[in-house]
Amino acid sequence: MKMLATTAALILIGMGVFEVTMRPSGEERTGAFLLFGMMAAGIATAAVVLPRLARRLPSLKATVIILGATSLLILVAALAIAGRQMFISEHDLSFLWVLMGFGVVASLAFGLTVSGPLTEDLGRISNTSSAIAHGDLAARTGVHRLDEAGRLALDVDAMAGTLEEAERRREAEELARRALFAAVGHDLRTPLASIRAAIEALQDGLVDHPERYLKSMEADVGALSRLVDDIFLMARLESGDIVLRPEPIDLTEIADEAIEVFTPLANMGAVHVRLEAEARVMAFAAPEAVARVVRNLVDNAIRHSPVGGTVVIEVSNGRRAACSVRDEGPGFAAGFVDEAFDRFTRDDDSRFRGGGGAGLGLSIARSYVEALGGDIWADQGPGGRVSFWLPTLDRARPAPARAR
Secondary structure, eight states: HHHHHHHHHHHHHHHHHHHHHHHOOHHHHHHHHHHHOOOHHHHHHHHHHHHHHHHSSSSSHHHHHHHHHHHHHHHHHHHHHHHHTOOOOOHHHHHHHHHHHHHHOOOOOOOOHHHHHHHHHHHHHHHOOOOOOOOTTTOOOOOOOSSSSHHHHHHHHHHHHHHHHHHHHHHHHHHHHHHHHHHHHHHHHHHHHHHHHHHHHTTOOSSHHHHHHHHHHHHHHHHHHHHHHHHHHHHHHHTTTTEEOOEEEEEHHHHHHHHHHHHHHHTTTOOOEEEEEOOOOEEEEOHHOOOOOOOOHHHHHHHHHHHOEEEEEEEEEEESSEEEEOOOOOOBOOOOOGGGTTTOOOOOTTTTTTTSSSHHHEEEEEEEHHHOEEEEEESSSSSSSEEEEOOOGHHHHHHHEOOO
8 A cells, every 4th residue: 555655646746847837748648657757666566675684784885776767778778768658769769779788887886885894883882782792891883974873883882881880899899898808807807706616614614703705795796786887777778778857067066075975095095185166056957867977987087096196176167167186197198099098998908807797888888978968088198087068058958869
C-alpha cells in the first residue's frame, strides 16, 4: 500500500509540473503519463527492495555504489524512452548513450571515492567497539565528523571514557576494601590477643591482682566497641541512612565541651588543650554531627601531639562559622594531604592510624561537614592542622540534610 501511494504521488507531481511548464497536447500527455509511471514504479520498487538488500550486504561501500547506480539507471531509462519519443536521430541517440555510460562510470568512481572515508571511519568505530568489548577501555575511535557517524564515534568514545572511569573507581573501591580488611584485622588482633592472654592468666590463677587484668580487658573491649561503632556509622553515612536536622548552634560552646571530654586523655600525655574563640560563633548545623566532627579532630590532635605539646582549637566568625584544630605533632605528609579524608586510606606516616581505630575519623568528619553544606580540609605539616567551615544563620537550609 505504501509503495502504491508513493508511486501515485510521484506521477501526480510529475504530471503537474509537466502541465504547467509544457502545456502538452493529448498525445504528449499520454506519453508523459506512461514515462512518469514507469519512472515512479522503478523508484518505488527500488525504495522497497534496496533497503532490504542493503541490510544483507557486507559493506557499506557496496550499498552506496548500488544505490547510486540504481538512481543513474532509472535516469538513463527515462532519457532513453524520452529520446525515442522525441524522434532523436540514431547518431544523436548513440551519442546520448555514450554520455550516459560515461556518467554511470563517473558516478561509480565518485561513489567509491566518497564512500571510502566513511567506511574507513565506520571501521575505526567498529574496531574500537570490539577492543572495548575485549577489555581495552583506553581505546578511542579518533574519528572527527559532524554527521551521524561522527556522533556515533563521540558516543562510543564517551562510553569508553565512562567505562574506564568506572573501572578506576572499582579498582579504588577494591583497594579500599582490602585496606579496610587489613586495618580492621590489625585493630582487632591486638585487643583480642590482650583479652585472650588476660583470660588465660586469670583461668590459670597466675595473677596476684585480678582487678588490674579486668581493667585492662575493659579498656580493650572499649576499643573494640569504638571500632565497631565507627564502622557501623560509616556504613550508615554512605547509605544516606542518617538524616541531619540543622538548627542554630553555638560552635564555641561545642568546642568547649569537646575540651572537657578529652581533658583526661590530654592529661595522660601532658598535652595542653586551649580554646581561642570569639564570645559566640553561631552556625546553622546539626549539633550532634558537629560535636562528633570536633571531637574526632581533637582526639586525633591529642593522640599525635608530643608530650608537653599544645592543641589549639580556633573558632572564628565571619561570612561562615569556621573551626580549626592544630597541634605540634609531625602533621600530614606532603603526599597524603589530599587522601587524608578518604575511607580506609593507609599511610605509614598517617596521623590517625597510630592512635587506634580503622582510620575512619576524618572520613566521618568529612561526610558530616559536607552533608551540612560546609567544607573540611587538612594542611601539610610540620604541625597538624585540620579546618572546616559551616553555613551561618543567614545561609540556613530550609530542609533537613541527609548525610552521605
